[in-house]
Amino acid sequence: MRLVPTAEMTLGPFFPPEFAAGANDLTGQVPGEVIEITGRVTQLDGRALDNVVIEIWQADPQGRYDNPDFLGWGRAATDAAGTYRFKTVKPGAPYINFLILYSGLMRQLQTRMYFDRGEADERLVAIREGASRCRFDIRLRGDGETPFFGD
């Protein structure tokens, strides 16, 4: 029997505040280089977006995705200035997977934040702001639009 995946639908504007809070800190599980990732999410006209839900999935500092002692998943929501924030340990992998859910997005958008240029599109490379801070802005549509994946 083969079932067809359920149609994804928009998160809508009213994701419960308690669901969006308190899941953006991945530190304290395993030793590693602590980093902060922040960014701003904007739409076509450049307006910053409030209450965008961003989820991440990353490897542990050794590059493992199946470490039972490290849950490499986190969630943050943007504030009224469109800013999100994660605190985590640097993965032993070139990138962190990002997923974006919001009103006006019929389904999830997928992208990646890379730490170094390498083979990556330069719009997917985090900007270093000091030793332990990365900036990764997300432009949903328009000039400087973030590349997204359609898998």
Added chain:
Amino acid sequence: MPYVVEPRDPLTQSEGVVAGYAQTASRWPGQPLARRAPGAAELSGPARLERRLPLGRSDLAGRAPRRAIGQLIEIRARVADEDGTPLAGAMVEIWHCNAAGKYIHPNDANDAPEDPNFYGAARLLTGESGAITLRTVKPGAYPVPDSGGWWRPPHVHFSVWGRVWLSRLVTQMFFPGEPLNEHDAILNAVRDPAARSRCIARLVPKDHILVYEYQMVVRGRNAALAM
């Protein structure tokens, strides 16, 4: 277990700019989505999410004298993958507005009344059969601001995790027999009629409660079975 996730079918999955839903034109990317070969980062996923997301509330209806206003219902939802294999211990987040069409969210400017006995958010884990049961009240319809008369039909939001990162599913469950279903820009953006009808729950009346059955299928299948 080797697992495969195939690209989305545009007939059963909506995307892009949708007529009647103004925000899609400001937010859906203007550039085509890039293809990538899924690797370890995409074909693995979070386990035991309750370590980060605390469970809470399996009954949103409450009991007298603090029962929520509205028609008492029970939602029996099941989560399976494309092989039909149930997902046991999977996290399910559910949220919906109250019987008058008002959400608990501060951004909801609808002037419908709040219900002090209703808090519309639940977080549960599926049992061995991949199912959850939620006792609640039926949500109301509500108008979408500045949309020229679009009213959302009664619906329930679901957020579930499958076996891998690419299996993440966020969707909405609709109710059968609702006239507004025919006009909803979100439900009708799903082009395949059969896929659309699977987004509508099945009513199974019981002695004491109206039961709505609903199945969610997350992306992905066992590679050995996919041959």
